[in-house]
Structures are given as C-alpha cells and as structure tokens.
Amino acid sequence: MKEPKYWRSLEELQQSESFRRFAEDEFADRTPDWNDPASRRRFLRVMGASLALGGAAACTKQPKETIVPYVRQPEEFVPGKPLFYATSIMSAGLATGALVESHLGRPTKVEGNPDHPASLGATTPQMQATVLTLYDPDRAQTVTHNGNIDTWGNFVTALAAVRDVADLKKGAGLRLLTGTITSPTLAAQIGEILAAFPQARWHQWEPCGSHTEYAGSVAAFGKAWNAVYRLNRAARIVSLDADFLDPWFPGSLRYTRDYTAKRRDAAQNSTEAPRLYVAESAPSITGGMAEHRFRMRAADIESFAEGLVEGASDPRQHALLKDLEDHRGSSVVIAGRYQQPRVHAIAHLLNERFGNIGSTVIYTDPVEANPTDQVASLRELVAEMRSGAVEALLILGGNPVYDAPADLNFLEALQHVKLRAQLGLYYNETAEWCHWHVPEAHTFESWSDARAWDGTASIVQPLIAPIYNGKTPHEVLGVLLNQADRSAHDTVQDFWRAQHKGTDFSDFWQIALHDGLIAGTAFPEQAPPAARIPEATAASSGVEISFRPDPCVGDGTSSNNAWLQELPKPCNKMTWDNALWISAKTAERFNLGTGDIVELSQAGRKLRGPVWIQPGHADESLTIHFGYGRTRAGRVADGVGFNAYALRASGALWHGAGAQMKRISHGYSFATTQHTQTMEERDPFRLATVDEYRSHPDFARPEGQRVTKDLTLFPMWNYPKYKWGLSIDLTACTGCNACMVACQAENNIAVVGKEEVAKGRHMNWIRLDRYFSGPVDDPQMYFQPVPCMHCEDALCELVCPVAATVHSGEGLNEMVYNRCVGTRYCSNNCPYKVRRFNFYLYSDWYTRSLYGGRNPDVSVRSRGVMEKCSYCVQRINEAKIGAEKEDRPVRDGEIITACQQACPANAIVFGNLNDPESEVSRRKRQQRDYSLLEELNTHPRTTYLARLRHPNPDLEKG
C-alpha cells in the first residue's frame, strides 16, 4: 500500500509485513476486521478515509501567521525556561499528584509532586507516559454522529433532547456509565442529575478496579472501608497476592517509598530490616523483593491464608506466624485485589489479631464517591439494556465493549439502547457502537478534581488548551443539568467555593492549585468493627487462569501509548505482546513450549494466544494480561496481542479454574530486551543477607578483587571542580520501570517497534536487567538498572575515529551527535553495552503532533548516530548556569537526573563526588559499594550498592 509520507511513523515499522501476516494467519478470530470480508471492507474504508484525511491535513497549507510578541507577557513566562504546574494524574479513578513541566505552553514531562502523599515526588511509568498520550495523533479529534463528523453544538442539541425527555419521564430510561469516580465535583454533578431525574441510574465499571477490596470489606465489616497501610512502621509484611509495589496497586508509589526507605535505612544504619513474605501465582516485582516467596496457584492462596488464621501444619506458615507474633503491631498482612473477598477478610482479621490496626493499617472511609459492587452494577445495566428499558446511555470514559466481562455480552445488550453517546479520549471499540462520540479532554487539558488513595483531594488543572477541542465529563454533564455553557473550571471552582468555609476562597484556590492538593483532605482514621470471615467457597481444582492488568499498558486505556508498549515487562522483559504465562512444569505436562500458540478455553469462551514459560510461575496455573487485542485503539495497539477480557467472567474476575489448552501452532516470536536470564557465573548483581553483611562487610568488593587507580603511567585527571557520579542502591530498587520511561520522556528517546526490539535494537538509555538465580521452578529474581557507567577511562572514547564521544572536565562521557558518523566501534568496545544506535531514522520526524511533547533541551537524533545516557547533561548545565549566575557552586540535590526523579524507591542518587557531604558521596562510602566489571579498570562513575536480604532463619534453613 502506498502511503502518504505524512504517515511514515515508527508505528509503520511495527505494522510491517510479517506482523500483518501473523495477524491474519495465526490469530484469525482475534482480528475479525481482517478476516470477515464485510468488516474488512469497512475497516479498509475507514482506514482509507483516515488516510485521505491525514493526507489532506498534511497538504493543507499552514495558515499565514504573523508572530506578535506578547503585549503583556504572562507572569514568569521566559522563553527557554520551563514552568511547572501541579496537577493530578488518574489511574483507575485514583489521583496521584504530579508536577508537569511546560515549555512555552507545551507540556513535555511529568514529575511527581513531592508534596502529594501518593507521589512524594515519584512517578509510575504510566504517569510518565501520559505526555505521549496527550500528543497521540490517534486521539479522537472530532465529535462524531453515526461515524460522521459532527459538531459539539449538535451534540448539545441531541443531549438537550434527551434531557427534555428525561424531564418528562423523571429520568426513566436514562443511564450513566462511568469508571470509578473519586472526583467530588463530578460526584456532586451526578448527584444533581440523579436528584433531578430520580429514575435515572448511575452505573460504574472499572475493569481493573477495587472490586475485591470492596467485597472483602463488605464481607468482613458489613460496609466498605478503605485500608491504608503504613509500611514505614511495618517490620514484617505478608502479601497475599498483593503486588503493592506495582503501579496498579493504589498508593504503590507511597508504599514503595516507605518500604524501601526502611530497607535502605537498615542497610545504612544497621536498623532492623523489614522482611517481606509474598504468596503469589505469577511472578511480580513485589515477589522479586520478597525474602520468602511462596509460589502457589492463585486459588490456593485462600487456603494458605486460612491456615494463618487457624494455625496450620505447614512449616512455612508456622515460621511466618511466629514472625508475625514476634512483631505484634509492627507487622502487616496485605491482600491483593486479585484475590477473593474472603482473603481480604482474612487479612483484615489477621491485622486485627496481630494488633496492627491503627499502627501499620488504618481504615478510612472509601475514597470512591460511590463505592458499589461494580460487577452487580454492570450486570444490572446489561439486563436493563437487554430488556429495552434503557433509552439513552451516556458513557463517560471507559471502553466497556472491550473490557466488560465476556459473559455479560455487553455489546449485544448495548445495541438495544436507542441513544448511545460516549465521551472518550479515543474513538475506541465502544465509540464504534455509539451514536455519538465526543472527544474527551486529556488530563492536561482539563479542569477537574480527584482523590488519592488516602482521600487527599487535589485539583486537576490544565496546562494547555484542548488540542482537539476535547470536553471534560463536567461539561457533558453540564448539558444534562441545563448548564451547557458553564466551563469545567467554573463547575470545579464553584464546587470548592461551596465547600470552603472561610472568606479567603481565592487564596485557598491559589494554594490548592499551587500545591497540587487541598491540605487536610486526607480521610481521618476510623475504627472499623471486628472483622469476620465469610463462608468458604468451594475449592476449585484443575488448571486455573489468572487475569492481571498488564504491567505496562494496564487495563487497556494506555494501549496506544508506544512508550508503554515498548517498555519491557519487569518479569520477562517482553515488549509489544501479552502471552499465556505458565510454569515450566505445566508446560511440560501440556507438551508446550514458549512461542506455541494455544487455544485457551474456559466455560465455552475461547481465545488464542502464544505461550510464554515464566520461571517462578505457579504450576497448574496460567496468567494472562489485559490491555491487548485492541481493534480500535490506534496505529500503535491495533492487532497487538490478544484480548484477555474475552475469557473473563463476571463471576471470576481475577482467577477461575477449568482452563483447557489446545496447541494450535508454534513458532510465535516475542520481542524481548534480554535473552540471557541468568548471570552465567558472573556477578553483576551482588547480594548478601544482613547477617553475612555483618560478618563480611566487604562482601561486595573483597580486598583481592579491587583495582587501584595507580595502574597507569599517565597522571590521572583530577577533576578540580565537579566530579559527577551516580549511585544505584540495589537494596531499594524494585524493578518498577519508572526510570526507563522517565528517561525516554526526558531525552526524546525513540520508539522502534516490535521487529526492531526483537532484533536487539531497542533504544533505552537506562535498562533494567533482570536476572534469575536458583531453581528454574522457583528462582530468585533480581533487578539491576544499567545506565551509562561514565567510566573515567572510557573505552568508547578511545576508539572513536572522529572524537564524537569525549570526556568532559567533570567526568561526563559525552556523546556529540553532530560529529558521530556511526562506526559503532564505541558500542563494540563498551563492556556494559549501554550504547544505542539509530540503525534507521527511528525518531519520528514527520508526525507533527508529537513535536510539542519533545524536550527542547535535548537533540532529536537522526539516523546513523550513536546515543546513550548523558546523566541528563541538560539538567546539569541548567543547574550550573543557575549557580554561576548566583556565583556559588551547585548545591547537592540541585541536579536530579530524570531516572532519579521518577524513582519511587530513592534507589538512584546523582551528585558531585568532590563534595564529601553530598548524598552520592555518602552512599558511595558504604562498604556495599561496588562497580560493574571493576577488573577492566574502567573506573565507572556509576556504582552499585549491593542488595541486602533479611531472610527468616527458620525458613532459610528449610
């Protein structure tokens, strides 16, 4: 197909010939658009139309603009200097505070908001990637009616007609469907609507929301409570399938910070280290941090937890209980959302029993505006739709056609509704079946508010006018409330004006916007009644399927984000795919291997997907991830992977037994960024137990293996002013990937697509190496971030024929893109292989919408040049210039690299090694400090602090 030049993007690589071939042949039923002749024609028509539009847009002459300088320049607006605005980014309805960097009015980078309790300055990978979604050219760009371009005015007229009918019928037949909502303003608006139209109903469906937390709390206490953990007080943590370090866990950034702070403190100051027990089926980053990981089927965790209550025979449970008993009040049991409500109730009971409530666990009111059993809510809606009782359905965000439980058959029911309207960021699978689609404003384009996992409310403020005239839910609901002209800003502000008791509202508002949160809105601690455990459900047997949101693209809302698609999943380093994770033993039993394509069926539902043998996975169990198999996501995600929602039943949201696998074909190739799984008898990752560290403090760098700096005849450069260095604490690093996406956003790193990743051409400047050690069934998993080492004796510099990589007087190993001719000798000679090469023109130079999101301080690389980690040299120089203006040296902590800033574990610290008091110098003075490949005499500036574990002696022996 000859495509206009405008479309020459990286995603084109990803949709290359072999990929399409695969999509057609191997996964026939997964991509109906391609195989059903009727819908293929439709697909091609739509595709053609959008191509034509794209072409037309590309050919349109830019309007002649006269550049007029600001008559009155906005305050603090200096070209070349970024401004930071506080706002919040939502994940499954919960807010995390962020500071967004804006260059000349264009948001370019997300940082955590240090004042916000859910962030403390850190970010998740998904928060970092929000910038790319903002500029995604595939976002919905116009209002559509029956698939044709229409106007907001016409939509308002249509919705006003709905309102008039609702007025007459008291709202009968009017239904709202939203995700989980924590926004007080939005909840108030919906409340007004429900008051005005008493027979209207509000349904909620969040595909990966807190369904089991809610049900567990109701079962244990009779009412929804929100459990907030205080891991800074927890010496013993028991996770029952709770992946609390994973971005999908509410409050994960805070938990990561609290947990790793204790670990780092123990390693530095010999305080007692926390000990983590994890029972889980699929390997997770939390399991990777655990001292003791109990591998078991997801369904067996319930009986394991039960044993903790009733005191069981298993020696593991004995040791664990003893440890909990010894740490009354400073231990915590956390149940994960992938577990049955009963497990949650057991966790509540155990926390009560070990005196943890009020100390490591506190209970508050739920943060959701309307906590409800969302499965029941959705089921009710579907039943009503099918019966014809629903006349108008307004879907605010979300994509239920794609992500509703398969047994509800949402799509079929939806077609009974006479008027279907959707507000969405993308024209997605649901939009396709709605009469009206309204483009939603991105978070960075919206006024709104939301609550964090502990109840802290914050205002969402826009950084940019809606690029595609997107609307917020406030504005859409405003139409129903006869306030069509009211802006979201006014709605939100008026709500808070009503809430605010004092007279100084404008101060309150300014402070709330500036700080990114409304102080004192965290929910107060409350005392729940005694927990009780509901009746046990029938134990299941047979092969079970566990469902998880994908560690990178999540539940599917960020599927079309290429940064997240290309982000390697922490535990298997796979990109651009999801897979059926099974253990080696189960694979053997079913005679399967990695890359085999199987037909997976459960209760009559079927899907096809490739198998991935995952070390550490529970036997007789398999895990599949959501977020893939999209058909209307955009050019990045369409046709990538398989749709795990197709198997998900409303009765077994997270795991269910009775899976059958049938091998269909084989030879599916995955694109992973790391091929060798073990350390091959080398020691890039060093670790010891706390006791070993006490007896051998130099274990990471034994005397005999040290290399001194006097092995050269030449005098070493002595770095008179600054001497930059980086320290990475492996005791703290959880492997969450935040640093990788932060680096990508900061340094304009290109996305290369699945085929290029499969070849080994991914571009990440900082990679997260993942090593397994121990038995293949149940190995230990270690994560190690590897950026450029900035060697003092850099091997790459020696061999570059054109001096394109040179050493700065402050010890930076610098890469001069302009000078690079691309011999790639530097990469060959780099023992750490941290250099990345632009084998093609990887950076997207042609998609104009992406221009705005690039960091103007970093060159966008062209084809044929080498690139690598620069220690964020643009940030170093910015700080140096600032310091020079004030005639002072750069202070410690003034330069924060992008990876360091995003890291929720505080594992990465950058600074001046000449300053003995700098944090990085203090860290490097620890005895755990070691360099990678020290024996090569490269004198790396990036060094590591070895990991310390704190195993339970009772379990370590056994």
Add this chain to the structure above:
Amino acid sequence: MEEERVATLDPGPDKVIGPGHDFKSVTEKIGGVVFMPFVRTPRQLFIGFAVAFVLVNLFLVAVTWLFARGVGVWGIVIPVAWGFAIVNFVWWIGIGHAGTLISAILLLLKQDWRTSINRFSEAMTLFAVACAGMFPILHLGRPWLAYWLLPYPNTMWLWPQPRSPLIWDVFAVSTYASVSFLFWFTGLIPDFATMRDSARQSWARKIFGVLAMGWRSSAKHWARYQKAYLLLAGLSTPLVVSVHSVVSFDFSVSILPGWHTTIFPPYFVAGAIYSGFAMVLTLAIPVRRWYHLEDMITMRHIECMSKVMLGTGLIVAYGYGMEAFMAWYSGNQFERFMYWNRAWGGHYWWTYVLLIFCNILIPQALWSRRVRMSVPAVFAIALVVNVGMWLERFVIVVTSLERDFMPSAWGRYYPTFWDIATYAGTIGVFLCLMFLFIRGLPAISMFEMREVVHHEEPSHAHGD
C-alpha cells in the same frame, strides 16, 4: 583433444616457462590475448563476465537500498554492531595481500617464479583493495560524512581522533592502495609501449600511447625504470606487513574477549597472505586454461604458491592454537568463556568447526606432492581456503561480540538478504574488474617474461 594439448603445453614443475619460446612468441602470446578480436574472446570469459555483471547490479541495488534506509537493513544489532561489512572488509584486504607480496618481496628475494603471476596478482590486489575500501564507508551510519575520517583543515579546527585504530586503518589502507596502484602502473609502462607499438587500430595506439607515457625503451629509461621499480618494491615491502597488522589493531586494541589479543598482527598478516595466495590460485587456474597460458603459468608456479599457502596456513593454525592456549592459560573467566562459546557453546560453533576444517585440516593435503601437482586439487583447496578465511573473520567479529561481559546484553546476529547481497555484489565487482583487466591489458608482464626467456633459453631468445 583440447585436454591433451593443454597437457603438453605445460613444461612441468621445474620450468617457469614452456619450451620453444622466444621474445617474439612471448610478446605475441600475451599481447595476442588483448588484441584478440572481440568475438573470439573465450566463451567462458563471456559467461563469467555476465555472471559477475549480474552481481554488480545486485550490488548497486543493495547499496541504493542501504543508503536510502540506513544500516538497519543489515543484520547488525546491539551488541553485534559489526557484521558482514567488517568481515568482508578484512577478507578483501587479506586477499589484497598476495599481490604486493609477490611483486615486492619475491622480487627482492629474486624468486624467478613470480614473473608470470605478478601483474595478475597486483591487479587482483588493486581490485580487492577497492572492494575492501568500500565497506568501511558503506558500514557507516552516516556514510556521506566518511570524509570526516580524513585530516583535512576545517573552520572548526576539528581533526580525527588519532588514538582510534580506525584512523590508523584509513592511513594504512589508503597508503597501501596508492602504493599498490603505483607499483602496478609502473610495471605496466614498458608493456604499454609494446602494446602501443604492436596495436593495429589507431584508437588502441592512442590509448596505449598515452598510458606508456613516452616510453622509448632506451637504456636510460631501463636504468631509471629498474631503480624506480626496486625502490617501489622496497617501499611496498613493509606495507605488506603493516596493512594487515593495522587492520588487526581494529580488534586487538579493543577490550573485547576474542579481540583483545597480542598475537593478532602476525596472525592476521599470515592469514592475509594465505588467503591472497588462495585467491591468486583461484583466479589463475581458470584463466590459464581459458587462454591456454599453461606454458607461462606453469606447474612450478602452482606448486610454489601451494607451498606458500601451506606455510602461511601453518602460521594461521599456530595462531588458532595460541588463542585457545591463552584463553586457558590466562585463567581469565571472560577469555575462557569466549573460547568455549566460539568453539562449542555458542550457536555459531559450527562456523568455528568449519573454519578449522577449511583452514587447517584440508590444506594439510598440500604436504603431498601429488596433490600439489594436481591442478583440480589445488584449485579446490584454494577455494576451500577462501571460504575458511572468510569464516575466520566471521568467527572473530561475530562470536566475540555476541556474548561479551554482561550476560544481560548478549544478543544474536543473523545476516539479512542485504548483507549477503552486498557481499556477493563486491565479488561481482571484483570479478568484473578482473575480467576486464584480463581482456584489456597484458595480464602477464611481457618484458619480464622476455627476461625469463633470456635467462632460461638464451640460445634462441632472439628468435633464431
């Protein structure tokens, strides 16, 4: 019929020229090839040229695609950032070694058997170096900036980085190419004059006249010529050693296990001569037969070249042995792993096994005089050595890079169609140039052959 005639032409292993030749017959025989009417060109030459020309076109397509898209069309990745391009570069440069060795060193050593093959192998050297020289440019990420590797004055006062072996390469290869060309051209001048004088067509007389640069065969000319030729031989001699030593520095200066080896310079030079002689034999054997030159390129030539192959092959075998020994003796974990990975554990182990067969085991047959005297056997072994020497560079470049220090960064290399097309294409370029050379210029030095006749058969050297 023809076979028999061929057999009788060959004077046997002791003679460098067949019986019955005088000055005139030598000149006519060699010059006759050039002045042969176009239609009477041997059929094999046409076929060979056609095949080569197809490959040249493939080369043009491959290079166009490469320039349009970038080096990503090749199989190179991180960590194997060098692939076929560098393998081919080293292979071609190695082949280019025989020419200068035969012309310069054997001249200084007064080896009589060099005479009928020196012109031919010098041309081969030039064309091989031309093919080699293309690869470092093609393999650049931004080939249009290749001139940045040259020390030219510029406004930014920016020079190449002299510590990089790649810069040494630029100088070594360009010096080698220019000296080789001068040497070849100087050797051709007296023959150009002969051609000028015996050409019948006026355009041929004009072309050869220009090329002969006014050569009149005066005694003074000859005296100066001899001096210049000797001086050039003296100049080229160190180059034979230096070029491939410098090429080997590309690897040995780096820190990569499998590259970082002090034995590389001598071992590379020996390997270069090894492959160079193999290539001379590969080309000379068919040409001698097509043009019935068995009385000029005799069994003695073939046997001598076989012996050189055997000798250099043994040096190369010693190199392999030392690599294995040092990997063990160093006690270094990475070195030991590298050797294990190369010969046994890596997925390209079979290339190493094949290499040992091609470069060490099979050529041992040359110890036997019967094998050396068998033209088909020598031809087959020469081909095998060509393959083996290419594999050697592949093993060094690829297997070392695939698995180096950090297990997490290990990768695999798969050549693509464009890798193979570019390689095959340069073979086409090389063969095309060779065929044109054989057809258009005296492939054997006429005046030096006359000298041989003068020494060997003084009685009837002057035709009576």
